[in-house]
Amino acid sequence: MAPSGSSRAAAVAVAATLAAAGCAGGSDKLVIEVWTHEFAPLQKSLQEKWIPEFEAANPGVEVQLTSIPFAGVVSYDSKLLSALSSGKGPDVWDMGDWNYDTFHKNGFLEPIDPAAFGYASHQEFIDAYQPGATKAIERDGKLIGLFSEFNTLNLFYNTDVFASAGIPPLPEDKPVSWDRIGEISEKLRVQDGDRxxxxxxxxxxxxxxRSPQWYAQNFYTLMRQYGQDDLFVDGKPAATTQPVVDAFRVIHDYTYKYRAYDPTFLNNWFADVPQGRAGMVQAGTWYPASAKESKKDFKFAVAPNPVVDPDDPETYHNISWLWGWSVNAKSPTPEKAAAQKFLAFVLGKKGETAQAAHWFETAGFLQPSKAFLESDAYKSALAESPWLRLWIDAFENYRIAPVQHSYDEAGAALVRAIDRVIYDKASPEDAAASLQQELSRLSA
Known part of the structure; x- marks a missing residue:
């Protein structure tokens, strides 16, 4: 489809802006700042491939990359919010879907330009992705972010650890129960005295x-399987209901009954399972790429995400999330134009699939464009790594939806409630009661 007159004009304006910026001051270069959360395959691809290639194709532009730890004393989200709130911050960055509502309301987000990606309109741009996939990054009929990844949870396990404990492989075609995973975990535990x-x-x-994202994602998976979609029902706090208590009970049992989980023992999200310190972990398609950074010969298998009752389809609930690339609405016009061009370069324009194939193969990032999901590259990746099929099946077999509360006050209250269970040995009922009190104060 040929671009409309307004789109052609916008494209010409972007090109002129870039040209002028690149030539301004003779040899001076236009610098765009790019921020990402720390994830080794992401940084490696940007530093070794995409940034050098983009700069070679655009000699008037220089890309400066900054990577910040996702969780810790100063987390990526808090540093990003602080920088943007000051009126500065990066020109382009990646972030989780839980930030988009707040960042949009604060005017931080420049709409993604369809013309820069070869689309004639915002609607054609949106329609290039799977139906409903863009909900979290779409406002007023425009995309305010573009996919880095779109994901859900399944269960990875170390096959050497299973074999050493005499545990047979988990079924690939049907999830097992949380109780069964707890029982397996009891057998996997290795302890010598206090060690x-x-x-x-x-x-x-x-x-x-201490990532609120993972606290919320793990908890919401359980709560939904027990029958409640959110911590709020009809706009009111609902933390003392049976589904919430039952979700806390699973966490309590995994910590104290089965001794499957120990928050003080684990030390590295990506290394503990590959190195055999833990047997199993829930994660997205990106997990093996980073896990193999710590152990190249990591042998693993994948099973469907556990459920409360494998024989009851009503318990087949899961969560979804995405990470998206965004452009700073407060950046100067030349930097904004260069940022749009950079994103089109690393993510692909209309009909291009090589970029999405690269991210899928090297980082496990699934970008749900129709063109990529119909491509030979995607089919080839599935043939090479059949376990990826579980993510396709998950979107068909589970009811999947984003988490409503993670990086907000309700999410912070949930973190404290879970901590009371795993660190203070609070009963599920007491944890639920304390969470209800906090949510009620927030609502008041």
């Missing part, structure tokens, strides 16, 4: 990785 050498299961929250 623990291995635990069975790794939740996404522990002493040196």
């Amino acid at each position: 623990v050498d291995r635990i069975g299961f790794q939740f996404g929250f522990f002493a040196n990785f």
Whole structure:
């Protein structure tokens, strides 16, 4: 489809702006700042491939990359919010879907330009992706971010650890129950006196990785499987209901009954399972790429995400999330134009699939464009790594939706409630009651 007159004009304006910026001041270069959260395959691809190639194709532009730890004393999200709130910050960055609503309301996000990506309109741009996939990054009929990845959870496990404990492989065609995973984890635990050498299961929250995203994702998966979609029902706090108590009970049982999980033992999200310190972990398609950074010969298998009752389809619930690339609305016009051009270069224009194939193969990032999902590259990746099929099946077999509360006050209250269970040995009922009190204060 040929671009409309307004789109052609916008494209010409962008090109002129870039040209002028690149030539301004003779040899001076236009610098765009790019921020990402720390994830080794992402940084490696940007530093070794995409940035050098982009700069070679655009000699008037220089890309400066900054990578910041996702969780810790100063987390990526808090540093990003602080920088943008000051009126500065990067020109382009990646971030989780939980930030888009707040960042949009604060005027931080420049709409992604369809013309820079070869589309004639915002609607054609949106329609290039799977139906509903763009919900979190779409406002007023425009994309305010563009996919880095779109994902859900399945269960990775170390096959050497399973074999050493005499545990048969998990079924690939049907999830097992949380109770069964707890029982397996009991057998996987290795302890010599007070020294623990291995635990069975790794939740996404522990002493040196206090990420509200993973607290919420793991908890919401359980709560939804027990029958409640959110911590709020009809706009009111609902933290003392049976589904919430039951979700806390799974976390409590994994910590104390099965001794499957120990938040003080784990030390590295990506290394603990590959190195045999833990047997299993829930993660997305990106996990093997980073896990193999710590152990190249990591042998693993993947099973469908566990459920409360494998024989009850009503318990087949899961969560979804995405990371998206965004452009700073407060950056000067030349930098904004260069940022749009950079994103089109690394993510691909209309009909291009090589970029999405690269991210899928090297980082496990699934970008849900129709063109890529119909491409030979995608089919080839599935043939090479059949376990990826579980993510296709998950979107068909589970009810999947984003988490409503992670990086907000309700999410912070949830973190504290889970900590009371795993660190203070609070009962599920007491944790639910304390969470209800906090949510009620927030609502008041």
